[in-house]
Amino acid sequence: MSQQRRRPAVTVVAAVIAAGLVAGGFALTAQRNGEDPVIGGSAASVTPSATAADGAARDGTVTIERTGPDLPGSDVLDRCDTDRGAVVARYETAALGRVELQCGTSGQGYEHIRVRHTADWQDVVRGHGSRDWDDAMLTAVRSVLESPPAGYPQDAGDGKVCYAAPVRFDDGTRPSAEPNVRVIVSETTDRVITAFPTDDGGC
Helix, strand or coil: CCCCCCCCCHHHHHHHHHHCCEHHHECECCCCCCCCCCEECHHHCCCCCCECCCCCECCCCEEECCCCCCCCCHHHHHHHHCCCCCEEEEEEECCCEEEEEECCECCEHHHHHHHHHHHHHHHHHCCCCCCCHHHHHHHHHHHHHHCCCCCCCEEEECCEEEEEEEEEECCCCCCCCCCEEEEEEECCCCEEEEEEEECCCCC
């Protein structure tokens, strides 16, 4: 199975930008300081909280919508062809402040996740609607970083921290394989290193 980066249709990207909202609480920001739009950013930041809007305690479970727009969009991914430091997504976290997912390399960031974990994320979404692997991955990363379960992040050594959470779909079902997500962030650079589904919960 090919693991080449997807190039969504212009009409899909236009619909996403026009709507201004994307699944899993994502929003595409308008140009900031001369930059192209990226997923997240201050306009779309979520303030982490221990309780949901209805007052119920958050359990940190990642919910992935089974249908929705294609993420992150060609405007974002096109920059990865020439700039490994280009930002794919920004997150506002309680523990680390702003964290970024960059285009990256085979060792970190979106490119690392694409090369090493596309098949893992494809297993998660298979049979659960029409979302692509990176739709699920980006939704999971935003959710676990901005609204983590109690007790996260945890020290992962070597200047890194770990976040983890269970995953479910918006119909209440869970992935049949690897029903949890783990995200590793560099505490020194505030960048997402990797994000992958796992069989076991926790870090």
